[in-house]
Amino acid sequence: MLDGPAIPASGEATASAEQARDGALFDARPAEPPRGAPDAGFAVSASFDVEPDESAVEAVREVLAAGGAPVRLAAQALGALGPEAADQLRDDPWNLLALSGISPQQADLFAQTGLGRAADPDDPRRTRALIVWHLTRAAGEGHTAADAAAVASVLGGFGVQDGLGAVRAAYENGRVMAFAERPEPVDEVEGFDEGADLDDDFEEEAPDLDDPFSGPSERVLVALERHALAEEGVAEAVVRLMSTAEASDGPAWPASPLGEALRAAGVVLYVTGAGEDPPxxxxxxxxxxxxxxAVAAATLDGRGRLAGVGVEGAVTVHGLIVGAEGPARSPDGLLDVDLLVVAEAHLLGPQTVEALLEAVPDAARVLLCGDPDELEPAGPGRVFADLRDSGLVPVVGSRERGAGVLGSLTVAVRAGSLPPVDSPDRQVVLVGARSAAEAVHRCVQLVGDSIPRALGIPADDVLVVTPAGGGSAGTSALNTALKERLNPGPGKYGGFDIGDRVVRIPQGRDTGLLEGRVVEAVPDGLAVAYRDLPGDPVTVPRARLGELRHGWAVTVRQALGLRRPGIVAMLPGDAGALVTRALVYTAFTRAQRHLSIVYPAGGNLPQAVARTADGTRTTRLGAALREAARESGLILH
Structure with a gap:
């Protein structure tokens, strides 16, 4: 070890300095793909695949090598820290924690090697980086904020002596934002004499209510700026649209529950029926x-489905925001619309919703359609559910009921029960399996033979969904088996062969994954023809082939925003607590014509359907809506 006390990380630091220098520590724990990517828009374009400047890459490599980190992390560092990554890592080595998959232990050893001495566990650079790292991990689990006391406790586990002081210092430094959840203000206190003189001592000791860490509060939440400002932006935009909606102005809305709600309010939620698509x-x-x-969909797949039912001019939310699709804009950048309808709005995160609502002019209406009973969006936040729970915007429930056995099944699962399935037309088929190996075998049979032969649904229109990527029946195992059956080959091009079905999950997770097929090996990489993108194939550079995954099977969460004629829902016995009502409901509602359910014989699927997920995402949107409404004089219901 380097001289000086070891800095605890994840309990204790056990790796040697030699491991740090030769990269063994980093190789022992390879970087994982990001669990919660930023909530930004996405389009397949040349800019997405631009290679970083080679001189900038070389500068980062030098800094990484000096600190004992693998130089292969250079491109990732530039992506995470920007063009000044080399200077940032040199001035503050704990910035290495901004890279996906880097642990505090690795960052500590990188810092110690670069500094040439043991670092102080309470070094402000270290504590700030740990706080941001923890909040980023929390965002990967869907949270846009975290309890300051809980963050302080996490810091204590990494050897920080004054965790709460470090959180406060990070707030004062501007690395995080902080918000005190204080008791609701009281308009009038009985017996209070407004003319009475206040005691001088009381004046001196009165808390500074502008300081979230001072004065009475139920708890203090801390958040990364991008999440906090986005939720505040959503709240302000909603209140603006609600405040400028005049029932006497605008179109003649129909005499229906939905029409009445739009007549009275600037923002309305429409909760779809079980599996209702489109709304x-x-x-x-x-x-x-x-x-x-204007009618917009959260995903490219959703846009295609809207077009399939005759919606002319359907656009994607991202295309609408960036101006690539949709109606004209006024000179001040506002959409030329009276009504904006958004399908599958429950998939959208705070930053996307903020940008969308900010583009809507005063007095226009926004109708957000979604299903909050599905799995929550892949990125951080729960905008649709927070709006529903706010009491600020009207909520109209669908009267649609699903047709056939599949429709009845999804209605029942949404309510928490799993009824017996009797489907003579084979709209729903149950397939029991005694082991994970048998489950994978059955799945391959269904996709490669049974469903195409018996129902006429091509294998390309059948998607396998499963709870997780790992495990004996996760996406990795399933895709290996499905490739062997449907497109065998040695993986000649970075693990892929011509004809492989692939998916690419864009950085803007709420825009949905892109499904395609490898059509050609080109000098710069692989050409992929995407299912929902017309035109020429898109080249994925060699350096970014790691962003591709085989795509015959995806996780249920990755399938949010997708529908396919045939779905094989793999619900393996080793998935445990991952199999909840929301996951099963989401898996089943991906199916348009046929659903095969592969499950353990004698398993506990009915109990899983009855079980709801533990815990709720921590967000600030509800509080931001209440604050904005109170300041504007709007009434919460």
Whole structure:
């Protein structure tokens, strides 16, 4: 070890300095793909695949090598820290924690090697980096904020003596934002004499309520700036649209629950029926109302489904935001619309919703359609659910009921039960398996033979969904078996062969994954023809082939925003607590025509459907909505 006391990380630091220098510590714990990517828009374009400047890469390599970190992390460091990554790592080696998959232990050893001495566990650079690292990990689990006391406890586990002081220092330094959840203000206190003189001592000791760490509070939440500002932006935009909605102005809204809600409010939520896709009542309204209407989908797949039912000019939310799709804009950048309808809005995160609502003019209406009973969005936040729970915006429930056995099944699962399935037309098929190996075998049979032969659904239109990537029946095992059956080959090109079905999960997770097929090996990489992108194939550079995954099977969460004619829902026995009602419901509602359910014989699927997920995402949108509404004089219901 280097001289001086070891800095605890994840309990204790056990690796040697020699391990740090030769990269063994880093190789022992390879970087994982990001669990919660930033909530930004995405489009397949040349800019997505631009290679970083070689001189900048070389500068980062030098800094990494000096600290004993693998130089292969250089491109990732530039992506995480920007073009000044080399200077940032040199001035503050704990910035290495910004890289996905880097642990505090690795960052500590990198810092010690670079500094040439043992570092102080309470070094402000270290504590700030640990706080940001923890909040980033929390965002990967869907949280946009965290309890300051809990963050302080985490810091204590890494040897920080004054965890709460470090959190406060990070707030004062501007690395995080902090918010005190204080008791609701009281308008009038009985017996209080407004004319009485205040005691001088009381004046001196009165807490500074602008300081979230001072004065009475139920708890203090801390958040990364990008998440906090986005949620505040959503709240302000919602309140603006609600405040400027005049029932006497604008189109003549129909006399229906949805029409009445739109007449009175600037933002309305429409909760779809079980598996309802697309949202029937909102689309019917757009066909009858005399107004300038735009209809947007959260994903490319969703846009295609809207077009498939005759919605002319359907766009993606991202395309609408960046101006690549949709109606014209006014000189001040606002959309030329009276009504904006958004399908599958429950998939959108705070930053996307903020950008979307900010583009809507005063007095226009926004109708957000979604299903909050599905799995929560892949990125941080729960905007649709927070709006539903706020009491600020009207919520209209669908009257649609699913058709056939599949429709009845999804309605029952949504309510928490798993009824017996009797489906003579084979709309729903149950396939029991005694082991994971048998489950994988059955899955391959279904995709490669049974479903195409018996139902006429091509294998390309059948998608396998499973709870997780790992495990004996996760996406890795399933894709290996499915490739062997459907497109065998040695993986000649970075693990892929021509004809392989692949998916690429963009950085903006709420835009959905992209499914495609490898069509050609080109000098710069692989050409992929994407299912939902017309035009020429897109080249994925060699350096980014790691962003591709085989795509015959995906996780249920990755399938959010997708629908396919045939779905094989793999629910293995070793998935444990991952199999909840929301996951099963989401898996089943991906199916448009046929659903095969592969599950352990004698398993506990009914109990899993009855079980809801533990805990709720920690967000600030609800509080931000209440604050913005109170300041504007809006009434919460």
């Amino acid at each position: 029937a009542a909102p689309l019917a309204l757009t066909r009858t109302v005399d107004a300038r209407v």
